[in-house]
Amino acid sequence: MSEAPLVVYYDASCPVCRAEMETLAAARPDALQLIDISGGISVRFSDRESTTPELMASLHVLDGKILHIGVPAFSAVYRRVGFDALANTLGRFERPLTWAYRLIAPRRWLLSAVGIHHVLEWWLSRKLKRMKQCSTGGCAR
Numbered sequence: 808m809s810e811a812p813l814v815v816y817y818d819a820s821c822p823v824c825r826a827e828m829e830t831l832a833a834a835r836p837d838a839l840q841l842i843d844i845s846g847g848i849s850v851r852f853s854d855r856e857s858t859t860p861e862l863m864a865s866l867h868v869l870d871g872k873i874l875h876i877g878v879p880a881f882s883a884v885y886r887r888v889g890f891d892a893l894a895n896t897l898g899r900f901e902r903p904l905t906w907a908y909r910l911i912a913p914r915r916w917l918l919s920a921v922g923i924h925h926v927l928e929w930w931l932s933r934k935l936k937r938m939k940q941c942s943t944g945g946c947a948r
Contacts (some may be wrong), residue, residue, distance in 0.1 A: 812840040813887050814869040815880075816862050820845035824866075826924040827931065828884070834935040835888045865912060878904045889938055903914050 815832075818824045819841075832839040842848070844862045851857075852874050857867065859937035868880035875883045878901050897904060911918070918924070 810838075810887075811814075811871065811874045812838055813883060815884060816842045816844050816848075816850065816867040816869075818845050818863055818915075819843035819917050822919040822924040826928040830928050830931045830935070831884060831888050832907060834931075834939075837886060839884065865908070877908055890934070900945045 815828055817828045819829075820843075826842055827939045828839070844859060845854040847859045848862065848900050849856060849858050850862065850867075852869070855870055866876040866880040866884075870883055875902040878897055882894045882901075885891075885897065
């Protein structure tokens with residue numbers, strides 16, 4: 808029995824956000840259900856309603872009934888697609904990464920302006936290709 812996909816509320820109008828989430832979802836379409844929030848959306852989670860400004864401020868991921876926001880949301884996504892080591896690292900450094908994310912997220916357009924989304928897409932594609940090769944016995948450590 809496979810797990811239900813994580814529901815990922817992301818900003819598809821942001822090149823960095825789009826490159827990261829869509830590259831991961833393309834590699835594991837069964838693992839992630841992407842919801843673009845850039846056009847305006849209101850979502851009712853179990854205990855509250857989240858509107859577009861709140862959703863645009865941080866990545867939101869719904870795992871069944873568990874809502875992850877910010878760095879824990881990235882950890883959940885990376886763990887689900889098979890990047891356990893990266894997810895564990897994010898978890899170990901959650902506090903400083905949350906601080907950094909609060910500074911970076913509102914300025915993510917600056918990262919896009921310098922082409923970080925291209926680097927991120929290239930890096931993720933390489934990691935995903937390597938992970939696939941290793942899962943079929945095609946890699947050596």
